[in-house]
Amino acid sequence: MNIFPWQTKLWEQLMSAPDKLPHALLLAGPAGLGKQAFAMAMAARLLCEAPLAQGEAGALACGCCSSCNWLATGNHPDFRLVQPEAAEEAGMDEGEQEASAASGAKKAKPKTARVASGPIRIDQIRGLADFVFIGSHRHGRRVVILNPAEAMNPAAANALLKILEEPPASICFILVSDSWRKLLPTIRSRCRIVVFGRPTPALAASWLQAEGVEDVGSLLQLTGGAPLLARDWAQQAVLTNYRKALEPLLLTQDGPVDPVSMAAKWGELLKADSTFDLPQLVDIVQKWVMDLTQVALAGSLRYHLEPAWRDRLEALTKRSNATALLGCDRDLRRIRAVARHPLNTQLFLEDMAARYLRSLSVKNN
Ligand SMILES: [Zn+2]
Structure with a gap:
């Protein structure tokens, strides 16, 4: 061994x-x-x-x-x-x-x-x-x-x-x-x-490349620099799901901007891939909110370093403040505890979306 x-x-x-x-x-x-x-x-x-x-x-x-x-x-x-x-x-x-x-x-x-x-x-x-x-x-x-x-x-x-x-x-x-x-x-x-x-980014990246993993930079950022997690994500196409799960959070003009349609998007994603589950989704939302908080506090981004994501984080932070975002982060940690066995997945998703939107001062429908 x-x-x-x-x-x-x-x-x-x-x-x-x-x-x-x-x-x-x-x-x-x-x-x-x-x-x-x-x-x-x-x-x-x-x-x-x-x-x-x-x-x-x-x-x-x-x-x-x-x-x-x-x-x-x-x-x-x-x-x-x-x-x-x-x-x-x-x-x-x-x-x-x-x-x-x-x-x-x-x-x-x-x-x-x-x-x-x-x-x-x-x-x-x-x-x-x-x-x-x-x-x-x-x-x-x-x-x-x-x-x-x-x-x-x-x-x-x-x-x-x-x-x-x-x-x-x-x-x-x-x-x-x-x-x-x-x-x-x-x-x-x-x-x-x-x-x-954690290994140095260079060592982790060279090991992942030798394992045949693509998109190494993004995978390492999103997994917090953990090479085996990054490889698991690559094998399970988690990055594809990650990008799709993130879309509703970006609140772009062509995407959903209310809790019900955000929840519907996430619901479709969960149905489409049985390996993608609710705890993973909450984890993605948490990471996004953590990076939003970092921008609000003028700190450094931890996960979403791609330029398109970075721009979106900066635009969204203008609609909020660190206190509201920290509150949302706390909410997410709390609901994360029941994400494995929610009483009602649909309501869970809508609740999560509503909390997110509230922290960005977006009017709820
Ligand atoms: Zn032996």
Whole structure:
């Protein structure tokens, strides 16, 4: 299993002396940077019987010993992957796609829906006890990956804490989290926190180009510089949907300018592509409003750097002010919480459009 080019420094820091690793690590940072793939590569290396030599840098797993083969087929007796049960039932999740992509496998399919949204439950953590407290199958290291760690419900988190308080020898817990501040402080304090930063735009762009991704500049801006997210977006034609979803927000003369027709446009878009869902749409509206707020505050744009978008942002900001836009941003964060299961999609869309229009002082119909 391989790592991504922007992870080599972290890999060297951690894996040049694998025997000195603490019992628990927390891989933290924004989504789309390959943390799960990195965790899998660490697990493979720690369990591998014949790691590759790589000069001064920490070596990678060999990929062909019996341990590496067990891991690849999901049958390693000294390895556990704990994730929300919904993700397990649905088969391959985002992280495994990352992992297989990093290892060069081409079988990764674009995910059609985000499935890892359920909790990690206490019985899953209790189920680890036998594994953790009974000796290693092969008298070596054992590895547990928890991803996403913030999905543990409070009971599960407390059960894990008990294990982390008296960690058995030779076990390594690797917690992976996009929102690590949501974890119990007592759990965080038991882990060495490894923060994943975004790669430089040049490195991210060259990797994406090598992956055959087009429109790299826009994708990187809109995903906040996360290369794996950018590649997912490219595979799923998210950028096309993004542009279409943005159209009603531009409030141009030939587009809709009232909540009902804006909602109708969005409704058509959601119907036309089953991989495009309401949370994604709210995310797009949020990003647009964030950039509007940036313009109003004379700050720098984060997402919509294309000249046509930039012009439109400036024109629209003249109809509003930072207070109204910040209020709209707060509203969107609140409704984002119910976007996965709205009571009535049509009303949800109209409400979102109305809030947006109000913040721009446009008269509602
Ligand atoms: Zn191996």
